[in-house]
Amino acid sequence: MKTINARVNGQPVTKDVPDNRLLIDFLRYDLDLTGTKEGCSVGVCGACTVLLDGQMISSCLAPAVFANGREVTTIEGIAEDDRLHPVQKAFIDYGGFQCGICTPGQIMAAKSLLDTNPSPSEAEIKDWMMGNLCRCTGYYKIIDSIKAAASQRSAQSGAAEGKV
Amino acid sequence: MASLLNIGRPAGHVEGPEKVTGRAKYSADINLPGMLWGKCVRSPFPHARIVSIDTTRARVLLGVHAVITAADIPDVLIGRNIVDMPVLARDVVRFTGEKVIAVAAESADIAEEAVALIDIGYEELPAVFDPIEAMEEGAPRVHADTSRYKYAPIPPFFHGDNQILPPIPNVASRVLESHGDVQAGFAEADRIFEHTFYTPNVHQGFIEPHACVIDIPSDGSVDVWTSNKGPFAARSQFAEAVGLSAEQVRLNAAAIGGDFGGKGDLMDSVVAYHLAKSSGRPVKMVMTYAEELTAGNPRHAALITIRSGVTNDGRPTARQAKIIFNSGAYAAFKPLHTIHGSVHAGGPYRVDNVEIECLVVYTNNVPCGHMRSPGGPQVVFALESHLDIIAHELGIDPLEFRLRNALQEGDVAPLGERYHNILCRETLQAAADAAGWGSDKEPWVGRGIAMYERPAGGGSSSATLTVDANGRFSMLAAIPDTGTGSYTILQQIVAEELQVPLESISVHHGGTAIMPPDWGVGASRVSHTAGKAAAMVAREVREALVQAAARELNCQPEQVRWQNGNFVADTGASISLAELLKQAERIGELPITRSATYTSPGNYEEEITSYTAQIAEVEVDPETGQVKLRKIYSAHDAGTVLNPLTHQGQIDGGVVQGLGQALIEHLQIEDGVVSTAHLGDYKLPSITDIPELETVLIETPSGPTPYGGKAIGELSNVAVPAAIANAVYDATGVRFMELPITADKVYEALQASDNAS
Ligand code: FES
Ligand code: FES
Numbered sequence: 023m024k025t026i027n028a029r030v031n032g033q034p035v036t037k038d039v040p041d042n043r044l045l046i047d048f049l050r051y052d053l054d055l056t057g058t059k060e061g062c063s064v065g066v067c068g069a070c071t072v073l074l075d076g077q078m079i080s081s082c083l084a085p086a087v088f089a090n091g092r093e094v095t096t097i098e099g100i101a102e103d104d105r106l107h108p109v110q111k112a113f114i115d116y117g118g119f120q121c122g123i124c125t126p127g128q129i130m131a132a133k134s135l136l137d138t139n140p141s142p143s144e145a146e147i148k149d150w151m152m153g154n155l156c157r158c159t160g161y162y163k164i165i166d167s168i169k170a171a172a173s174q175r176s177a178q179s180g181a182a183e184g185k186v
Numbered sequence: 187m188a189s190l191l192n193i194g195r196p197a198g199h200v201e202g203p204e205k206v207t208g209r210a211k212y213s214a215d216i217n218l219p220g221m222l223w224g225k226c227v228r229s230p231f232p233h234a235r236i237v238s239i240d241t242t243r244a245r246v247l248l249g250v251h252a253v254i255t256a257a258d259i260p261d262v263l264i265g266r267n268i269v270d271m272p273v274l275a276r277d278v279v280r281f282t283g284e285k286v287i288a289v290a291a292e293s294a295d296i297a298e299e300a301v302a303l304i305d306i307g308y309e310e311l312p313a314v315f316d317p318i319e320a321m322e323e324g325a326p327r328v329h330a331d332t333s334r335y336k337y338a339p340i341p342p343f344f345h346g347d348n349q350i351l352p353p354i355p356n357v358a359s360r361v362l363e364s365h366g367d368v369q370a371g372f373a374e375a376d377r378i379f380e381h382t383f384y385t386p387n388v389h390q391g392f393i394e395p396h397a398c399v400i401d402i403p404s405d406g407s408v409d410v411w412t413s414n415k416g417p418f419a420a421r422s423q424f425a426e427a428v429g430l431s432a433e434q435v436r437l438n439a440a441a442i443g444g445d446f447g448g449k450g451d452l453m454d455s456v457v458a459y460h461l462a463k464s465s466g467r468p469v470k471m472v473m474t475y476a477e478e479l480t481a482g483n484p485r486h487a488a489l490i491t492i493r494s495g496v497t498n499d500g501r502p503t504a505r506q507a508k509i510i511f512n513s514g515a516y517a518a519f520k521p522l523h524t525i526h527g528s529v530h531a532g533g534p535y536r537v538d539n540v541e542i543e544c545l546v547v548y549t550n551n552v553p554c555g556h557m558r559s560p561g562g563p564q565v566v567f568a569l570e571s572h573l574d575i576i577a578h579e580l581g582i583d584p585l586e587f588r589l590r591n592a593l594q595e596g597d598v599a600p601l602g603e604r605y606h607n608i609l610c611r612e613t614l615q616a617a618a619d620a621a622g623w624g625s626d627k628e629p630w631v632g633r634g635i636a637m638y639e640r641p642a643g644g645g646s647s648s649a650t651l652t653v654d655a656n657g658r659f660s661m662l663a664a665i666p667d668t669g670t671g672s673y674t675i676l677q678q679i680v681a682e683e684l685q686v687p688l689e690s691i692s693v694h695h696g697g698t699a700i701m702p703p704d705w706g707v708g709a710s711r712v713s714h715t716a717g718k719a720a721a722m723v724a725r726e727v728r729e730a731l732v733q734a735a736a737r738e739l740n741c742q743p744e745q746v747r748w749q750n751g752n753f754v755a756d757t758g759a760s761i762s763l764a765e766l767l768k769q770a771e772r773i774g775e776l777p778i779t780r781s782a783t784y785t786s787p788g789n790y791e792e793e794i795t796s797y798t799a800q801i802a803e804v805e806v807d808p809e810t811g812q813v814k815l816r817k818i819y820s821a822h823d824a825g826t827v828l829n830p831l832t833h834q835g836q837i838d839g840g841v842v843q844g845l846g847q848a849l850i851e852h853l854q855i856e857d858g859v860v861s862t863a864h865l866g867d868y869k870l871p872s873i874t875d876i877p878e879l880e881t882v883l884i885e886t887p888s889g890p891t892p893y894g895g896k897a898i899g900e901l902s903n904v905a906v907p908a909a910i911a912n913a914v915y916d917a918t919g920v921r922f923m924e925l926p927i928t929a930d931k932v933y934e935a936l937q938a939s940d941n942a943s
Binding site: 116 | 199202393
């Protein structure tokens, strides 16, 4: 057994887990955060994408102990109270998902893209998102959603700057 | 039609907030107190006799609560139509990956460990993998005795000669459909062409592997959560398999993480039931993706020979097709005895004399199931490639050849179907116009065209609708939304019928325990049958509200109009919905709930179908053989587009699945072993693989859904592989008779043609 001390979605968490616990199982079963999904289990589909200290990782490959002393952000942790994160909202408005199984991973990856590069080109979006498979949408509306979220964010920050 | 407030406008998914926040619960997300994890030991051989089983070491492992073999459970078979598959292999295994023993343990890790501790002795049997060899007299029999296999009655829309389990070695079914007189047709031809095509297995590629959770409360009833798109059919199959009445089984609501035809089966749920029964605890089983790829229910590989007689000016006189689907070891995953896509071998073109033979053949491969227009992509790849070859041979432009023969109003379709409102030529022309067919191209650039046609399916669907004191309308649908956005369309239909804001309507899945029966998702029926159920139930609720309003306004219901949120009497007196509901609550009339079931008169009704024409533009790199898909033009005879956002979503996703099948995907099976056993090896199209996509919609309010919509979900993927193959030919002069068209195959073919010239 190993003890994990981490912050998950802003909350401190302390848990004993088996040595070989994967981060995805730690989230889904030890913490009951089932929003993170498991598809391929081999680091290819991106359904399990979460942020570790803001960096996107495949939680199906990462040992749970990686989270020790660090901040994990999952799909459950990006809306503020009842206000959806702009990427979440854009995925609804622009049809960025259908069945929704890949969506938590897509949204976490897209969030980390926009955190790094607030106004990505289409090529940059494709480059960043290529590790997140989606069988439903054909990706077109995922691209639309990310572009819309980016322009919304820049409009908002523009407005904020305007106030100063 | 009066102008519509909701229909035809883009609306984001009604379940959006649940799905983008991770709150939506899929089957694998259901966790119950005391729940165990189930895992299976699977056969390493494609065909073998089980000679010994030793489970002692697994049984004593700490945390293991149940270990079951076929001997521990009743000797029953399961299947959606032909009932031929054991729950766990009994005496013999018929494919690599077949479940032999199941264990339930306190964690997935312990269950895995237990699986590894089980010893099974096998004696290998001769196996057969090729359906042609399988049909030979001396071939090994996949099923030594089929006499106890049951199957469902043949549905009325099969007009041909249908044989199930006929006396041909390893044949599960043989269907012969014909129209006219092919011999006479061939006699009339100036030229006769015959070609054979092959399409390999591909996987549905849903990102959610099959999952189920079973709970058996103390009254002996069963709760099932499973990724299944047809809860009522699944309930009866499950109940029969476990010896309960349908009423004792509840298929509960859970989100489905992609279906594409592959989630209509029981998969592990019956095994999980026996584990739950044996352990006295709830059991969850989640397939790994490796299990999905090796033992799921992928799309059938098909070998297709098409023979056509034509006149020199390009008029077909006869068409004969022989389609052989490799069923794999069981037929159990197929909801029909055959693969209905075979009927598309005639195509949406005039030809008076047609004969189509479809064989579904058992082999010792992974058993196959349905995927997005089952049989369609295989048959259309063959037919549309064949037509392209003929056009080139006759010296007629491939578009012109198709335009000359495309069905028009008044024509009879190849198998004698009589449709009206035929927009076949128009759709073809729309695609050609968009693509600038015939305009100049650079070297190594090619264009290819292909068509597909299918009607929206019929069937039966149910919905209930409740209005509460706050003016909230809650709909429960008996059909699940597999992700296509069907609930959003139901929401729009209710909003339109009741003239209330979209936001006031919620739509959720009602489990089998509380809903009237429903045929489930399939056959492109959802917007049609569930849409009509939604419209019916909305009208019933409106009627109830009008009655209540008439009482409040002291008049007859006929004298009340429902206008802009108010009920207005002939006298001019009026009451708002909000007031009416308040009043109704006061006198104890709320909530008002109605339910409705819509059943279509036929399976494919109203003699309305829908056409798709797709053109691919490719660029081939002669140095590497790489096919770069530059653009897809997708033209659809769409009826009324109920929701442009979700409608386009169906086109987008279908096109990309089609290009995957054309250029990338191949579930490779060698001697019965799937060698592309994880998603790193079995490649799905990624965001970097998608081409530019231009959609052209021909909208006429003539379809069978409320407000005149037509099918789309199973139209967008089907013609893409053929269009791409034809484009590759146009670019390179090399004709591919097999999918997928990978760079190495193109490179080799180009080398070979260089050497030849
Ligand atoms: S489940 Fe982790 S990448 Fe697919
Ligand atoms: S929305 Fe279904 S896999 Fe992406």
